[in-house]
Amino acid sequence: MRSPSSIAFYRGQAQEVSGMLRKLARRLQTEWRRLANKDVVQAYSTMFRQFVGLLPVYVLAGRSTPQTQPSSGHDGGAALLDGHGHGGHGHGHAHGHGAGHDHEGRPAGGTDIAAVNQAREVFDEVLYHLLIVAENTSDFSRLATVALELDRYSERSRRDLQQLQSETGAGGRLLPAPPGGPFWLQVEDLTLWAPGEPRRLLVKELSVAMTGGDRLLICGPSGAGKTTLLRAIAGLWLQWTGSIRREMDARRVMFLPQRPYIQVGTLREQLLYPFGAGSDCSHGAGGAAATDDELKQIMQRVGLQPVLLRVQGDLGARRRWAEELSVGEQQRVSIARILVHKPAFAILDEATSANDTGHELTMYRCVQETCSAFVSVGHRESIEAFHTGKLTLLGEGQQGQWTLEPL
Numbered sequence: 001m002r003s004p005s006s007i008a009f010y011r012g013q014a015q016e017v018s019g020m021l022r023k024l025a026r027r028l029q030t031e032w033r034r035l036a037n038k039d040v041v042q043a044y045s046t047m048f049r050q051f052v053g054l055l056p057v058y059v060l061a062g063r064s065t066p067q068t069q070p071s072s073g074h075d076g077g078a079a080l081l082d083g084h085g086h087g088g089h090g091h092g093h094a095h096g097h098g099a100g101h102d103h104e105g106r107p108a109g110g111t112d113i114a115a116v117n118q119a120r121e122v123f124d125e126v127l128y129h130l131l132i133v134a135e136n137t138s139d140f141s142r143l144a145t146v147a148l149e150l151d152r153y154s155e156r157s158r159r160d161l162q163q164l165q166s167e168t169g170a171g172g173r174l175l176p177a178p179p180g181g182p183f184w185l186q187v188e189d190l191t192l193w194a195p196g197e198p199r200r201l202l203v204k205e206l207s208v209a210m211t212g213g214d215r216l217l218i219c220g221p222s223g224a225g226k227t228t229l230l231r232a233i234a235g236l237w238l239q240w241t242g243s244i245r246r247e248m249d250a251r252r253v254m255f256l257p258q259r260p261y262i263q264v265g266t267l268r269e270q271l272l273y274p275f276g277a278g279s280d281c282s283h284g285a286g287g288a289a290a291t292d293d294e295l296k297q298i299m300q301r302v303g304l305q306p307v308l309l310r311v312q313g314d315l316g317a318r319r320r321w322a323e324e325l326s327v328g329e330q331q332r333v334s335i336a337r338i339l340v341h342k343p344a345f346a347i348l349d350e351a352t353s354a355n356d357t358g359h360e361l362t363m364y365r366c367v368q369e370t371c372s373a374f375v376s377v378g379h380r381e382s383i384e385a386f387h388t389g390k391l392t393l394l395g396e397g398q399q400g401q402w403t404l405e406p407l
Contacts, residue, residue, distance in 0.1 A: 183210060185246045210375070219377070219390065225395065247344070247345055253347065265321075267307070332355065348376035348378075
């Protein structure tokens with residue numbers, strides 16, 4: 001199942017768009033094949049229509065009286081003799097010619113060619129329009145269904161947007177950190193609310209600044225606003241006031257949600273997410289490309305050896321990884337992504353909570369050795385050793401109060 005929030009935390013929109021374009025290309029190929037088959041059916045339908053178009057000829061021909069043609073019998077001879085008897089050969093020839101035609105010049109006992117052509121054109125026109133309806137009934141039905149669904153989606157999106165705008169209020173300011181400044185993350189007078197009516201105050205007038213060597217641990221009771229605070233920092237939350245300045249380069253700062261996003265693809269693609277496996281995307285912030293051997297070493301370092309054994313070392317193995325990997329293994333994959341891309345800063349939302357203490361300590365060592373500074377949400381005292389400061393959010397029960405202490 002896809003998680004829009006996790007994709008947004010990873011800044012993986014570009015990777016998702018690329019994947020969707022590849023799937024769209026495959027769908028287009030399928031549609032072209034379907035249209036080709038439809039053309040074959042259309043050709044047979046046209047042949048059938050042309051064949052049926054001869055039906056008026058048969059109907060009108062059946063209504064006419066066949067002309068009796070004289071042969072070598074007595075009637076023909078009598079006619080010739082009668083012609084000679086009344087005026088010679090020329091008169092007899094004229095009499096015979098007149099007996100084969102009516103007074104309008106049509107063949108006696110035959111079919112009017114103009115009437116046949118008109119009947120055939122009318123019949124073909126009626127048949128053509130009937131076949132249009134018959135051949136495109138499924139297309140018309142599908143078009144009506146898609147149009148109705150799009151209309152519902154548009155109306156629902158418009159309504160949700162209006163509700164969001166009414167709930168947002170003034171909103172805060174998310175700004176890039178000044179180039180060359182001392183802080184990579186600076187929060188000033190931030191007041192944060194939870195959604196709903198009436199709005200619930202989670203954090204009140206929070207101010208904190210982090211330099212390149214700071215490592216901040218955020219803790220507090222459930223529902224105090226820890227994840228909401230990270231969403232505001234990531235630009236995914238609108239119900240807050242104040243200002244946030246942070247590093248905006250997606251390759252220099254990486255967000256890790258509690259439930260990592262695992263895409264459909266190979267094991268290699270899981271490790272290289274969100275920047276993909278292209279020549280310009282498989283490089284970390286340091287500029288070095290990750291080879292398959294390096295990816296395997298990284299997997300072993302974060303405790304994913306059993307996964308390597310299951311695929312016999314094949315990083316190109318394509319599985320339903322979101323179903324096959326446990327939540328703890330998925331979190332270790334997210335830490336492996338940090339080792340692959342080497343961001344300068346990281347923001348972790350309980351990114352190790354599904355792992356035991358031993359794996360959690362290993363994961364934090366990897367983050368500490370790779371990133372110069374990071375912010376993480378956690379509850380275990382064992383991870384305090386990896387941080388230089390502790391921010392405790394007290395939640396709405398304490399009117400959004402908070403405490404900040406060094407470690």
